[in-house]
Amino acid sequence: MEWVLSDELGLRASLGAAVSWGAAVAMVAGGAAPYIPQYLHIRRNADPDGFSLYVCLALLLANTLRILFWFGKRYEMPLLIQSIIMNITMFIMIHLCVSVQKKNQIIQARERIFTDMERKYFWAWTDFQSYVDCMLVFSVIGATITYFLIGLPIFVETIGFLAVFTEAMIGAPQISKNHQNKSTEGMSLSMVIMWLCGDVFKTVYFLVRSAPPQFWFCGSLQILLDIVILFQVWLYRHKTAAARRARRGD
Template identity: 65%
Template sequence: MDWVISDELSLTVGTVVGWVSAGAMIIGGVIPYIPQYRQIRKTQDAEGFSLLVCLALLVANTLRIMFWFGRHFEYPLLIQSIIMNVTMFIMIHLCVRVRNRNQLMQARQRIFTDFDIKYFWNWNDFQSYIDCMLVFTIATSILMYVFIDKIIFVELMGFLAVFTEAMLGTPQLVKNFKSKSTEGMSVSMVIMWTCGDIFKTLYFLLREAPIQFWICGSVQVAVDVLILLQVYIYRGNTEPQRDRAHRGD
């Protein structure tokens, strides 16, 4: 009788842990962007945050959603991708609004339909970012529909999804390196990135997710650690390099 109760208790605990882990996967990826969002709103300065991070996540999660149609992985990962895309559009909307407000001189409007590669993902209106991702989503949807029976194509789609996400911190890494400063970047965001990516990679391993997921998760953790090293190395540089250059320092 005791072993029956013990088995039921173990099953209940396992179920609870599973639900908690799934919930953490769904909302855990969004949480790191809360301090960055609040910092941009408070300072009304979006220069320290790279919008290419948003591009990487939008592309990665759109590809992951397409990958799900070819190979059904766990629903929490699918829901996470949808929520993350919504979050990235919220971040973009804030950054575009702040940057337009901070323009000293009214420059020519740069929009997606100009098809000027020089200003790609650096447009003046929020609608352009939506239009760009809409075109990308339609194109990938058509490809997945045509090649959904080709296992190589489906697996390649999954790899591109997680590899792009693994590289999401790279634009921020490069931006910090060029300016020799992490001013304007939320350190809390990067710490949460690191903790979340470690948890996510372990989740992939334990839940036996497709191999692309946990390999690229490991790469993502490595990039996070490099950004944290930049925080330490550039800790004395509290002013972006471009501002020092304007003063002739």
């Protein structure tokens, strides 16, 4: 009897470890997965205009802050790894968009770079290196401030809140882009659906794993913005369909 009970407990522990490991892997890979269909969509159509690069900015800021937050409050390692992978993913997306925009230029426009310090063209530069330089400056300044103030709990908690709040707002630039175009043409619907599924999973994960309150609160906000974008897909469906027919030459 004791042998059977011990075996059953061992099986439960193994299943629990497998589920925990699977959830961790999903957290690490799931953040970048939604951008695969958007990346393929831009490459296939050679048109990055329907995707807002401010989504990349929001995620780069959020994940850089979340990495800094880890040094003050050691949350789970999968979340830290996810932040690093997300930053790499966003740079890949920016590189694609900048490259496609350059190829689409019929008349060579004036180069706009980070060191020009023109507020009008912030995050609308014409070379990829400018985006890298901007984030390097932000990271160095953020790391320096964190180094000196990491002993203050209120500072650490503020970094954590800013990180997850900024990430929660990644849908806002896309909502603005769709509203401006009165269309969702150029935006991958698969990306948004994967956003929603990932955000629901992520928020539940935060609650189950007792992550800091900032994480699950802002995850809920993220779900709300995903729903707004899906509403825009329905609202602008006729103009989006017309834009697609025009692009195909129908």
